[in-house]
Amino acid sequence: GWNMHAFVERAVDELRRQVTGGRAVVALSGGVDSSTAAVLAHRALGDRLTAIFVDHGLLRRGEPETVEREIGGRLGVPVTRVDARQRFLTKLAGVVDPEEKRRIIGREFIRVFEESARGVPDVRYLVQGTLYPDVVESGGGRTATIKSHHNVGGLPEQMQLTLVEPFRYLFKDEVRRVARELGLPDAIVHRHPFPGPGLAVRVVGEVTAEALETVRACDAIVQEEVERAGWAGEVWQAFAVWTGAWSVGVKGDARHYGPVIAVRCVQSDDGMTADWVRLPYEVLDRISHRITNEVPTVSRVVYDVSAKPPATIEWE
Numbered sequence: 001g002w003n004m005h006a007f008v009e010r011a012v013d014e015l016r017r018q019v020t021g022g023r024a025v026v027a028l029s030g031g032v033d034s035s036t037a038a039v040l041a042h043r044a045l046g047d048r049l050t051a052i053f054v055d056h057g058l059l060r061r062g063e064p065e066t067v068e069r070e071i072g073g074r075l076g077v078p079v080t081r082v083d084a085r086q087r088f089l090t091k092l093a094g095v096v097d098p099e100e101k102r103r104i105i106g107r108e109f110i111r112v113f114e115e116s117a118r119g120v121p122d123v124r125y126l127v128q129g130t131l132y133p134d135v136v137e138s139g140g141g142r143t144a145t146i147k148s149h150h151n152v153g154g155l156p157e158q159m160q161l162t163l164v165e166p167f168r169y170l171f172k173d174e175v176r177r178v179a180r181e182l183g184l185p186d187a188i189v190h191r192h193p194f195p196g197p198g199l200a201v202r203v204v205g206e207v208t209a210e211a212l213e214t215v216r217a218c219d220a221i222v223q224e225e226v227e228r229a230g231w232a233g234e235v236w237q238a239f240a241v242w243t244g245a246w247s248v249g250v251k252g253d254a255r256h257y258g259p260v261i262a263v264r265c266v267q268s269d270d271g272m273t274a275d276w277v278r279l280p281y282e283v284l285d286r287i288s289h290r291i292t293n294e295v296p297t298v299s300r301v302v303y304d305v306s307a308k309p310p311a312t313i314e315w316e
């Protein structure tokens, strides 16, 4: 039997042995791996750990608050929230190519994180929630070089931090068990997979404040209704998409031209292949009515009935 209590004790000891002098930082993303790494490292290192939460404005409704309340508040990890929402929007302005969006978001995330990490006195270590499959894929290096793509007045061009990876021999289900052992909330432990570029790849075309706000509001409704209907544990991912299509509807007496929102709900074992979930019509009906009632610019909701392949899970 794989005993999580024993794992945590061993991991805490090992973290204390590895992080001998100076401070450590961890990048909180809202996901289970980084959240669990932060809580574990905090248990081992106390306030020698700073968790940096880059708020890029691309998370789901309530997620930044959950991270701050649960990881920062309830579990007592020192969390620095960096509000980079406007910065990401500015960088993404006018960008429509999905891969270009991903590059911009990845690059900007590292820049913001690095700028914030430089502000931590005597920082020498980077704790990451890397899992075994990722370690195998990358060959597993020991030093993290966070490349700076621009010069920040007078600072060296690169930050050298020693990488600490407490979960490098764990699989996803094991990290979830560690998370439970450490008292993380269900909202984080059972979070569905969520892409790093977040809602930006669920907005087809340019990421604008309006599109983000709309897709976030619709997504929250999808989450609530899928959860309420008891389907959350059955699905791999469920979400809303700003399709970039516009269509005519009627609101009151007037014709109204508004964005078309798609709902996507898929079953999958590993994300490589997927099928659309046969949600009951009543659930789809509630989602559709709530979206058009509560998100007034939307007058048309469609359900994505595509399998992967050939469609990908995300629209971008």
Ligand code: XMP
Pocket (backbone or CB within 6 Å): 102, 193, 194, 195, 196, 197, 201, 237, 271, 272, 308, 311, 312, 313, 314, 315, 316
């Ligand atoms: P696709 O859309 O390729 O998605 O069928 C397969 C799985 O990967 C997730 N996904 C991403 N995850 N960064 C991520 O961290 C990305 O850029 C990205 N794109 C897709 C997707 O949510 C699904 O679970």
